[in-house]
Amino acid sequence: MQTLFEAAGGMDGMRRLAAAWHRRVMDDEVVAHAFSHGFHPQHVERLAAYWAEALGGPKLYSSSYGDQTSVVRIHSGKGVHEEMDRRAIACFDQALADVALAENAALKQSLHDYFAWTTTTTISCYHHSADDVPDGLHIPRWSWNGLQS
Numbered sequence: 001m002q003t004l005f006e007a008a009g010g011m012d013g014m015r016r017l018a019a020a021w022h023r024r025v026m027d028d029e030v031v032a033h034a035f036s037h038g039f040h041p042q043h044v045e046r047l048a049a050y051w052a053e054a055l056g057g058p059k060l061y062s063s064s065y066g067d068q069t070s071v072v073r074i075h076s077g078k079g080v081h082e083e084m085d086r087r088a089i090a091c092f093d094q095a096l097a098d099v100a101l102a103e104n105a106a107l108k109q110s111l112h113d114y115f116a117w118t119t120t121t122t123i124s125c126y127h128h129s130a131d132d133v134p135d136g137l138h139i140p141r142w143s144w145n146g147l148q149s
Contacts, residue, residue, distance in 0.1 A: 003056025014048035020098040024091035068137035073130040114142040
């Protein structure tokens, strides 16, 4: 069976989706606040590598940039931000349409479910301090059937 990574167009699809999402969030006054301190100059490429790995593609993120612990720490210690999360998910859904990944209903739903899950659970579960994030976390893998164990 084809992975979500493959169905979304492989690495090129991940790059296009990451770029579209980044454009959308930078235009959103609430979500853009998360980037007000600046962001890595290769943010889009790194995000594409992370999504690729999470969606069944090659382990590009963990072999080049870090592990889940490093990703979660970047997003931790900023307090509860439910409105920002909700709007980031809406930006993701719009980005899916921007890059024509919303045309396949099953793919759109699986990608939406992944992004909503990771945004509201793994990425944002350490509201008080990045120091609370444990070492050794692995990037969760997501398939057509949801979280893989």
